[in-house]
Amino acid sequence: MAAGYADILKAPHAARLLTGTLVGRLPNATAHIAIVLFTRAEGGSYTLAGALAAVYGLATAVGQPLLGRAVDLYGQPRVQLPAAVVSALGMFLLAATGTGPLLLAYTAVTVAGLFTPPLEGGLRALWPSVLGREERVHRAYAMDAVAQEVMFTVGPLLVTLLVSLWSPGAALLVINAIGVVGALSVVMSKPSRAWRSAPREAHWLGALRSPGLLALLGAFFFVGLALGSITVAGVAYADDHGRESVYGWLMAALGLGALIGGTVYGARQWAGAPERRLRIIVALLAAGYLPLILTPGVVAMTALSALAGVFLAPAIACAFIVVDRHAPRGTVTEAFSWLVTTFGVGAAVGTAAAGPAVEMGGTAWSFAVAGAGGVAALVVLTATQRVLAVPGRTQDITGSGPRTGTHSWENDRNGAAQPGFSSGPEA
Numbered sequence: 001m002a003a004g005y006a007d008i009l010k011a012p013h014a015a016r017l018l019t020g021t022l023v024g025r026l027p028n029a030t031a032h033i034a035i036v037l038f039t040r041a042e043g044g045s046y047t048l049a050g051a052l053a054a055v056y057g058l059a060t061a062v063g064q065p066l067l068g069r070a071v072d073l074y075g076q077p078r079v080q081l082p083a084a085v086v087s088a089l090g091m092f093l094l095a096a097t098g099t100g101p102l103l104l105a106y107t108a109v110t111v112a113g114l115f116t117p118p119l120e121g122g123l124r125a126l127w128p129s130v131l132g133r134e135e136r137v138h139r140a141y142a143m144d145a146v147a148q149e150v151m152f153t154v155g156p157l158l159v160t161l162l163v164s165l166w167s168p169g170a171a172l173l174v175i176n177a178i179g180v181v182g183a184l185s186v187v188m189s190k191p192s193r194a195w196r197s198a199p200r201e202a203h204w205l206g207a208l209r210s211p212g213l214l215a216l217l218g219a220f221f222f223v224g225l226a227l228g229s230i231t232v233a234g235v236a237y238a239d240d241h242g243r244e245s246v247y248g249w250l251m252a253a254l255g256l257g258a259l260i261g262g263t264v265y266g267a268r269q270w271a272g273a274p275e276r277r278l279r280i281i282v283a284l285l286a287a288g289y290l291p292l293i294l295t296p297g298v299v300a301m302t303a304l305s306a307l308a309g310v311f312l313a314p315a316i317a318c319a320f321i322v323v324d325r326h327a328p329r330g331t332v333t334e335a336f337s338w339l340v341t342t343f344g345v346g347a348a349v350g351t352a353a354a355g356p357a358v359e360m361g362g363t364a365w366s367f368a369v370a371g372a373g374g375v376a377a378l379v380v381l382t383a384t385q386r387v388l389a390v391p392g393r394t395q396d397i398t399g400s401g402p403r404t405g406t407h408s409w410e411n412d413r414n415g416a417a418q419p420g421f422s423s424g425p426e427a
Contacts, residue, residue: 142266
């Protein structure tokens with residue numbers, strides 16, 4: 001199992017790209033908790049803290065696909081690094097001015113979110129040129145999903161450590177400065193500097209003109225909704241049991257399950273179409289969410305949370321493969337960014353829906369939102385299986401595609417090139 005991941009990390013530039021991307025995404029992974037802690041330290045209310053965090057999240061959702069399209073058009077260094085710097089400056093502005101001038105505070109978090117660099121989609125666009133063989137790329141997607149779970153666990157701990165050692169304002173400054181360093185490490189690497197998107201057809205819809213991609217995004221909106229609702233449901237469950245530590249146990253178990261599932265999934269090669277495999281994984285994911293409605297004792301609930309997390313990372317890793325198969329030619333970074341955005345919007349909706357569910361029917365109802373989200377994701381994938389079954393890509397492993405020396409997939413039937421791109425080898 002470990003040998004497969006070690007093989008990936010031994011590839012030239014692979015460890016640097018993975019580490020740099022994770023470090024570069026640290027501000028985004030910790031922004032919500034950092035904004036809330038900073039706002040409270042400035043004397044702001046929880047309402048204001050939540051509003052600022054929500055604006056940041058909404059701005060990120062808008063900015064990711066737009067910046068992803070810019071990366072596909074102009075390359076990674078010309079977009080990723082400037083975006084990281086501007087995003088950091090937005091957070092620096094918040095730290096410097098505080099929350100007193102409300103308009104300035106909202107402007108700061110909007111800028112920070114809107115210019116969050118699409119490093120996640122950028123890394124997945126780089127893997128084929130770095131790793132070459134398709135099975136190694138698929139394993140890298142799984143490793144990427146596992147690494148995200150680690151980052152989203154360690155990131156908040158780092159913020160709280162910085163707050164305890166210095167202040168919430170210092171935490172904002174340090175985290176975002178680290179993020180710029182991570183982005184710089186990525187864009188200064190040879191694969192990032194050499195990478196160019198495939199020639200693309202000029203179309204205002206960009207990646208969204210793919211029916212298969214739209215079907216996948218619809219499904220993962222509900223996967224995000226399920227995960228977002230669990231964060232609120234877990235708080236309600238902890239309140240019912242009178243111990244705040246219970247929430248930490250549930251979230252840690254969920255993350256541990258995702259780590260185990262992603263590690264096992266990426267350790268082997270899988271036969272058959274990934275679209276069919278994704279339906280099976282999402283069905284298992286939904287089956288893992290439904291027992292949470294029972295809300296048993298703490299020990300049993302912790303075990304159920306771990307089980308619920310097992311199929312999350314495999315679902316995300318498999319979704320990456322499906323995105324790569326359905327994204328129109330020359331839109332791969334934008335397509336990955338749309339997946340990130342849709343998942344995030346779904347999580348926000350799930351968080352918002354779980355609160356009223358708790359008030360109307362209690363904790364079990366809030367976990368029912370998660371179960372319903374998993375089932376809805378499966379329904380979307382099942383209803384659109386004919387669309388997803390025809391990705392419209394033919395594999396090219398001869399080196400004649402736009403990414404020489406790797407595999408590439410073609411989805412635009414007309415092969416029209418976007419102005420400014422040549423049709424010859426580009427990376």
